Amino acid sequence: MDFSGLVGQHPTPILLVDVGRLDRNIAQVQHRFTEAGVDLRPHVKTSKCLEVASRQRAAGAIGHTCSTPAEVEWLARAGFTGLLWAHQPVGPAKVDFAVRAGREWGVTLIADSVAVAQPLSQKAVEAGVTLAVMVEVDSGQHRTGVAAGEAVGVASAIAALPGIRVVGILTHEGHVGAASGAPARADLGSRVGSDMAEVAESLRAAGIDLGIVSVGSTPGWQTAPFATGVSEGRPGTYVYYDANQVRGGTCTLDDCALSVLATVVSKHADRVIIDAGTKAMSADAFTPQTGGGIVCDPDLVPLPGIHFEQANEEHGFLTGEVSGLEVGDLVRIVPNHACGTVNMWSGLTAVFPDGRLDSWPIEARH
Incomplete structure (x- = not known):
């Protein structure tokens, strides 16, 4: 998209x-x-x-x-x-x-x-x-x-x-x-x-x-x-749904409706850095095995071989087969835990099948 x-x-x-x-x-x-x-x-x-x-x-x-x-x-x-x-x-x-x-x-x-x-x-x-x-x-x-x-x-x-x-x-x-x-x-x-x-x-x-x-x-x-x-x-x-439910077999990636759109902001030989860290993804389900979620392209097609290895507050570290990513590229991350991720945000962008976009508030976060 x-x-x-x-x-x-x-x-x-x-x-x-x-x-x-x-x-x-x-x-x-x-x-x-x-x-x-x-x-x-x-x-x-x-x-x-x-x-x-x-x-x-x-x-x-x-x-x-x-x-x-x-x-x-x-x-x-x-x-x-x-x-x-x-x-x-x-x-x-x-x-x-x-x-x-x-x-x-x-x-x-x-x-x-x-x-x-x-x-x-x-x-x-x-x-x-x-x-x-x-x-x-x-x-x-x-x-x-x-x-x-x-x-x-x-x-x-x-x-x-x-x-x-x-x-x-x-x-x-x-x-x-x-x-x-x-x-x-x-x-x-x-x-x-x-x-x-x-x-x-x-x-x-x-x-x-x-x-x-x-x-x-x-x-x-x-x-x-x-x-x-x-x-x-x-x-x-x-x-x-979320990445944890995919890994657990409760659903498939095609069922996952929630994602975080992020931009590649820095590229290195062994990693690229995106502008979505723990403040965007929630750190409650971030492990060395699962990373921060499933890395996908803008159409929510998974990018094989790329791992969301770690994150700081404002930065995410993607490793693995990252040579095809360039500064300015967009990726979508399906988070490990939907509930914890949503609680980090005050609003979302709803993407309709016809391409229309709308803003929906997220409330009662405390």
Whole structure:
């Protein structure tokens, strides 16, 4: 694609989204969920963009999953409903916000212990409201969440608190992405879904009338949400995908909608330097093995033998078969991690199939 007009008006690096790929990703995932009768509540932290969130909602998403108070308030004030704040609301400021979000916007909250739920209960009683809470279960990632074997006891104790109504259980099966090979990922994702359904049945047998059994990850989106007994999935990265998902086998490079347009600013015998470093790409997934992402030409065709080896804040180092690149040439980098990359930017350039360009703001970055 010819980006000369764009770079003539805006300095690189520039965050790009291929709208054709974006829309295709949204449609494909939503179709699979709708066909299976499973609700889709995608995570908004990937895009932080109202245009993208609106496209997801128009396609059939029941709401959105949020990580931060800023994301919750941003979407709620824009008129979005069905919001889930999937983070433990610990500390006075977060508890106050959680109660306000539940009262004003019907936001669903999460907790993985009585220690988390007790302050919510106290504030909810004081405010005269009942908060919808989902109990987080650790399905194997070992981050937050109660162990499956302890879920009945913890959920029962939370459900007994005044001002709290336990409406479901949820997990984040991000560890599925670490499984080696597609069969192993599929098996692990399916087991996560089945295990969550079993936990839900145990809670129901204990008298907790929950309706939502929620799983959520892009590596597991093709399997975990479709286990019998699961009612909801919350993938996020699927809207853009990224180099990590390509390497993991979740998608192909042709599915990747997000890239960073950069310019070669210096050439040497063994490397060229581009004007996109860690401030453009995010350093959270930058390793010697993966580098900073997949290096492509302006049409998003990969450039074989070129490695995004390392980066400083404003500079990226491309090594390998770089002899064909010259100062002033444009490259596009498909980042390792879409979510972390987006969070570095306040806006993106949407590239439509007909070549039209538009500017979309990225919001709620804190």
